[in-house]
Amino acid sequence: MNKLKGIKVIATGRALPKECLANSDMEKLVETSDEWIYERTGIRQRYRCVKGEENTNTLAVNAAKDALLKSGIDKNEIGVVVVATSSVEHVFPSTAAMVQKELELDEKVFCFDLSAACTGFIYGLTVARGLLSDSSKPYALVVGSEQLSRLIDYTDRNTCILFGDGAGAAIIKLDDGDFYHVEYTRGNDEALYIGGIGGGERYLQMNGREVFKFAVKALAQVIEELLDAAHKTIEDIDCVICHQANERIIRSVMRKYAGSEHKFYMNIENYGNTSAASIPIVMSELDDKNNLKNKTCLMAGFGAGLTYGGILASI
Numbered sequence: 001m002n003k004l005k006g007i008k009v010i011a012t013g014r015a016l017p018k019e020c021l022a023n024s025d026m027e028k029l030v031e032t033s034d035e036w037i038y039e040r041t042g043i044r045q046r047y048r049c050v051k052g053e054e055n056t057n058t059l060a061v062n063a064a065k066d067a068l069l070k071s072g073i074d075k076n077e078i079g080v081v082v083v084a085t086s087s088v089e090h091v092f093p094s095t096a097a098m099v100q101k102e103l104e105l106d107e108k109v110f111c112f113d114l115s116a117a118c119t120g121f122i123y124g125l126t127v128a129r130g131l132l133s134d135s136s137k138p139y140a141l142v143v144g145s146e147q148l149s150r151l152i153d154y155t156d157r158n159t160c161i162l163f164g165d166g167a168g169a170a171i172i173k174l175d176d177g178d179f180y181h182v183e184y185t186r187g188n189d190e191a192l193y194i195g196g197i198g199g200g201e202r203y204l205q206m207n208g209r210e211v212f213k214f215a216v217k218a219l220a221q222v223i224e225e226l227l228d229a230a231h232k233t234i235e236d237i238d239c240v241i242c243h244q245a246n247e248r249i250i251r252s253v254m255r256k257y258a259g260s261e262h263k264f265y266m267n268i269e270n271y272g273n274t275s276a277a278s279i280p281i282v283m284s285e286l287d288d289k290n291n292l293k294n295k296t297c298l299m300a301g302f303g304a305g306l307t308y309g310g311i312l313a314s315i
């Protein structure tokens with residue numbers, strides 16, 4: 001892995017729907033309990049879009065507006081908009097085109113959606129970094145936005161308790177700091193699956209145990225590979241941002257890094273699994289606490305596909 005031009009995070013933002021479902025609300029929908037959900041997943045609550053008012057587009061726009069407001073940049077200097085999502089509101093136009101419209105961005109902007117399930121934001125940051133190298137404008141806006149609630153069967157206790165809606169956004173520019181990335185895809189359509197316009201199961205299908213095992217191995221592999229590539233150890237890293245799918249998955253991985261457990265940020269308790277939005281929501285929370293910019297971060301994600309990957313960067 002060669003050392004590449006890095007990225008600087010200028011600003012971050014996030015957006016959550018109005019409706020918050022606590023585990024006690026899930027108990028009214030399916031046979032489950034707060035105790036079961038919290039012990040097996042670490043989740044206490046998740047957000048869900050209000051039908052007819054909120055969706056993947058509105059969340060993406062609100063998270064992007066939040067980041068833009070905090071950035072202080074001229075919005076016409078944004079040359080790339082990537083929205084990572086698996087829950088598009090329209091087949092077309094893309095979510096990214098709707099972000100361009102609502103933010104009233106200049107027409108000269110490379111806007112598109114990216115589908116890599118829960119690894120989408122990681123893929124998106126790397127793709128945006130690559131496109132910036134070739135852009136006449138200095139900034140890229142990368143968003144992860146999901147309304148998975150529309151693709152979940154709220155009578156299936158195996159899946160409905162896990163997922164939530166939300167969006168996160170980051171505005172980046174090129175910089176000289178460290179940047180290493182890895183991506184993988186296994187071509188698997190069995191462990192995690194949602195049908196689409198071609199038919200198939202309308203609601204999310206999942207083999208929870210298989211995904212759990214895959215996730216623990218994938219995260220561990222990505223973290224080790226990135227540390228090796230950068231000739232660093234976990235001691236050199238300020239924060240580890242893993243996709244928030246299950247607290248037990250993250251805890252299994254961080255066991256290997258005794259003494260550095262505090263670097264593994266977790267907020268799944270409040271949001272559940274927000275798929276492509278989970279990593280940028282963590283980023284925006286860290287940023288609010290002044291713990292993101294100018295830090296060396298290791299991000300790692302996994303999801304349907306089976307996709308997985310990560311980034312080690314001084315941002």
Ligand SMILES: CC(C)(COP(=O)(O)OP(=O)(O)OC[C@H]1O[C@@H](n2cnc3c(N)ncnc32)[C@H](O)[C@@H]1OP(=O)(O)O)[C@@H](O)C(=O)NCCC(=O)NCCS
Pocket residue numbers: 031032033036037040041118157158159161206207208209211212215245246273302303304
């Ligand atoms: C889904 C998951 C929480 C299930 O936890 P688990 O410890 O593996 O639980 P199991 O699948 O072994 O199920 C144990 C029992 O709990 C039951 N159960 C499942 N969901 C339940 C719920 N919400 N409430 C109560 N019981 C539930 C099962 O039916 C099963 O009962 P049985 O033994 O009578 O068949 C866990 O496998 C997981 O998080 N996997 C990864 C999923 C993921 O991250 N997906 C997204 C990836 S991006």
